[in-house]
Amino acid sequence: MKILKDNFNRKIEYLRISVTDRCNSRCKYCMPAGGTEFKLHDEILSFEEITNIVSVFAKLGVKKIRLTGGEPLVRRDIVDLVRKISNIEGITEITLTTNGLLLKKYAKQLKEAGLDRVNISIDSLDEKKYSLITRGSNLKDVLEGIEETKKVGLEPIKLNTVLVKGFNDDEIENLVNLTKDNNYDVRFIELMTIGNTSNWSRDRYLSNEIVLKKMKKLERVIKKDKNSPADYYQIPGYKGRVGLINPISCGFCSNCNRVRLTSTGNLKLCLHSDVEYDLKEYAYDEYKLEEKLLEIIKEKPKEHKLNQGVIIKKNMFQIGG
Numbered sequence: 130m131k132i133l134k135d136n137f138n139r140k141i142e143y144l145r146i147s148v149t150d151r152c153n154s155r156c157k158y159c160m161p162a163g164g165t166e167f168k169l170h171d172e173i174l175s176f177e178e179i180t181n182i183v184s185v186f187a188k189l190g191v192k193k194i195r196l197t198g199g200e201p202l203v204r205r206d207i208v209d210l211v212r213k214i215s216n217i218e219g220i221t222e223i224t225l226t227t228n229g230l231l232l233k234k235y236a237k238q239l240k241e242a243g244l245d246r247v248n249i250s251i252d253s254l255d256e257k258k259y260s261l262i263t264r265g266s267n268l269k270d271v272l273e274g275i276e277e278t279k280k281v282g283l284e285p286i287k288l289n290t291v292l293v294k295g296f297n298d299d300e301i302e303n304l305v306n307l308t309k310d311n312n313y314d315v316r317f318i319e320l321m322t323i324g325n326t327s328n329w330s331r332d333r334y335l336s337n338e339i340v341l342k343k344m345k346k347l348e349r350v351i352k353k354d355k356n357s358p359a360d361y362y363q364i365p366g367y368k369g370r371v372g373l374i375n376p377i378s379c380g381f382c383s384n385c386n387r388v389r390l391t392s393t394g395n396l397k398l399c400l401h402s403d404v405e406y407d408l409k410e411y412a413y414d415e416y417k418l419e420e421k422l423l424e425i426i427k428e429k430p431k432e433h434k435l436n437q438g439v440i441i442k443k444n445m446f447q448i449g450g
């Protein structure tokens with residue numbers, strides 16, 4: 130069987146797909162203040178194109194799919210897409226990253242369609258602060274979404290918090306305490322300086338070392354496993370875990386098994402690189418796509434250059450995180 134292996138012997142088994150660049154929220158570190166232009170419907174991959182591309186990836190050994198965005202739940206008929214992907218032979222896990230605002234409406238349908246798990250982004254547990262960082266979204270909608278997700282059994286739930294200096298460093302304890310009675314992975318992600326929000330993010334970076342400084346009771350349970358860029362910690366006796374994700378000095382590159390597909394059908398071999406390969410043009414030619422992928426994958430860079438001050442131009446809502 131042909132498989133996707135790069136020049137550094139890394140087997141690619143995980144594909145993240147941004148299904149739209151649109152979003153129902155406007156997080157300050159993700160969307161620029163002056164607004165932005167979104168892609169036209171025609172430029173975005175159709176469901177047929179996505180499923181064709183996923184089928185070829187699956188044939189070449191990809192097992193895990195994550196749908197992201199923009200906000201994946203604003204894409205019309207997203208539940209159908211989940212169902213279609215979960216029926217593709219070889220795909221053993223399908224997950225979704227969402228801001229959670231529409232989960233109350235969709236969690237049950239997503240579960241029934243075959244979704245395995247969700248990651249939910251939540252940067253504050255305070256209504257006013259949440260509205261501030263998202264430029265107007267409603268925390269209540271996310272909290273109700275989390276409850277519904279639990280209710281329908283889309284578990285374990287991962288909650289992602291981007292640490293922003295002077296904004297949510299005072300909430301670390303409250304966020305960690307969510308793991309006391311809930312089987313959540315609460316994961317702190319360091320702010321990345323990326324795309325059009327670079328200026329906003331530059332002075333607000335906070336190392337997630339602060340989590341360990343503030344929460345002395347945390348004990349390490351997992352040092353980065355193959356499938357996750359997070360180091361995991363736990364307070365003894367608590368049900369959930371705390372994950373720390375440092376995208377800059379993560380040391381994850383040597384195990385990186387993932388590639389990304391943008392909403393317009395470009396393949397990114399590394400989150401932190403602007404190099405992309407158009408796959409949309411091969412979406413209806415299975416054999417050509419297979420041949421191209423086997424060739425392109427060899428170009429996956431050994432490691433990223435973020436720690437050397439390189440800033441990529443694409444915005445996070447275009448890549449999907």
Ligand code: SAM
Pocket residue numbers: 152158159197198199200201226227228248249250289291318319320321322323330445446449450
């Ligand atoms: N809209 C969905 C959401 O917010 O979860 C999915 C797309 S969003 C681009 C994926 C993840 O990227 C989110 O967890 C978000 O917090 C994170 N993200 C966006 N911009 C970021 C930045 N500048 N630095 C670090 N993480 C960022």
Ligand code: SF4
Pocket residue numbers: 152153154155156159160198199200228250445446
């Ligand atoms: Fe939307 Fe997610 Fe970006 Fe926030 S982080 S603006 S929810 S895409």
